[in-house]
Amino acid sequence: MTSKTSERYGCGLAALLFLIAGSAAFGASGPAKVINVVAAENFYGNIAGQLGGERVHVTSILSDPNVDPHEYESSVNDAKAVAAADLIIENGGGYDDWMDKLLSGSPSGKRVLLKAYDIAGNKLPDNEHVWYDLDNAQGIAQSISRALQKLDPADVSFFSGKLKDFQQSLVKVRQKMAEIRSKWNGTPVGLTETIFLYQAKPLGLVVLTPFEFQKAIAEGNDPPADTVVLTENQVKGKKIKVLIYNEQTISPITTKLQEEAKSAGIPILPVTETMPSAMNYQNWMLSQLTTLAQALGK
DSSP: OOOHHHHHHHHHHHHHHHHHHHHHHHHHTSSOOOOEEEEEHHHHHHHHHHHGGGGEEEEEEEEESSOOOOGGOOOHHHHHHHHTEEEEEEOOOOOHHHHHHHHHHOOOOSSSEHHHHHHHHOOOOBOOOGGGSSHHHHHHHHHHHHHHHOOOOGHHHHHHHHHHHHHHTTTTHHHHHHHHHHHHHHOEEEEOOOOOOOOHHHTEEEEESOOOHHOOOHHHHOOOOOHHHHHHHHHHTOOOOOOSTTTOOOOHHHHHHHHHHHHTTEEEEOOOOOOOTTTTTTHHHHHHHHHHHHHTTT
């Protein structure tokens, strides 16, 4: 073989390999479909990412645990993301009304909209934090998976497999909850607001804090004076085993309550509404439950 012939052969082989690589990357019928997902909150975005894998591109709007979700103000970039989305996931139930404003600014009959609060089978009175209930999270995940399958019918089996993986991953969290219930069923605890009620009941914990106090703090209002006195007396009198507070809804009243709990030697458990960035939904829930178990054991 001459040098020129060898050179032509090498170039042809390189071109052939390039075409083969291109076919593998894009598939015989074109590039793989990628679904644009926008989640109002990062825990829904994380679940969608687990369920969609490389078939989805997820944008989570609210992802900072230091921000009070009730006071969030959307931006121009948020509006652009919503306008380009194939699937929108919001909590609903009055929790993220700012998302509805974004949607009304870019109406579309093609995208799919899921409201987790409407999907959730277990709703507590005046409590929109439905994602803290594992059964609700599983039901919401099923709805997200169905939406992905509708938007990309060619990958139904792929999405079904991812859903099974997610459901299986919740087993460890359920086991931890069962463990806590078996050891501390009936234990009195205090809550600064309503978010943890979705787990307190299945854990068998008895919440002594007046609901009116929790609800007011959750909504950013001052609790009735008599509920403040009662809640503080429960702490000072060591009538609760653990004080569970929401790090994202802090007020002078809740700060004082934490200080009183420390003085009384009562363990304090911080929880958040927004998922920490370094975690996924399952690890987030499991981490908080593990810390709770440690606090209850003191």
